[in-house]
Amino acid sequence: MREMTEIFRIETNAWGQEILLGLSWSWLWVFLAAGLGFVILHILFMLFIEPKMIRKRKI
């Protein structure tokens, strides 16, 4: 059950039944980090890899 509560928000109702409340809020930081991580990786790519490795179209 511990693993489940890390993924989902689960609560016990008045009748002792477990009910699903949604995704765990710790996912908030994962999605935030994914967005910011992409930005950082792209900046690094554009600074160091793109000028050397990527061919550009002549206009």
Add this chain to the structure above:
Amino acid sequence: MEEKVIQPSRKFPTNTKKIIRHHLPDRIFHWVMAVCILVLLFTGFLPIVGVKFSWVDPHWIAGIFLTVAIIFHIIRAIFWQDFWAMVIGVKDIKGAWESTRWALKISEKDAGKPGKYPILNKLYHHMVSTMSIIVVSTGLLMMVKIDTPWWERNPYFFEDWTWGVVYVLHDFASLFFISLVIVHIYFGLRPEKLWMTRAMILGWITRREYEEHYDKEKWKDI
């Protein structure tokens, strides 16, 4: 000085210097959607990170605005715009594969420039569309559980398990939007992409930008 903007026509206007990329209704839709998404993200997630305020009313009102905006966009895309221009076809995938190999100097065969919507534009659009449909449909269902001017709350509309699934889908799509918005704003602010941001504000791109980035044969409808 640039010449005046010539309104779109099926014929290619050879004497223009400004070319319409986004018409006014589409730009209004984009910015209404942007404001709605930001309001929804902030009202949805700030209370979770500890910023407490009365978030429910602004959240569902922004959700209604977003729903109306999306319905408007779908109708406009079907009846007024080239709906198929946004669909990813075999040509797009083949072109992206060839362009990547050419750019990485693996192959000398160049697929050439894309049409109005390059494949990465289309992919981003489809991710936003998918997440929007999930978040709006589940959000509308969740409105059954709050009091609005039109109805009183009914928490027993679904069984607990069904509500759980609705919440999980709403949470997932909302969280996905955090990454999507960060990436979108980042690209909108990158120096080499500012011409696209300008097009989303003012509507036009220059003829030079058009010729630099697009294939005239693939994007004729300007």
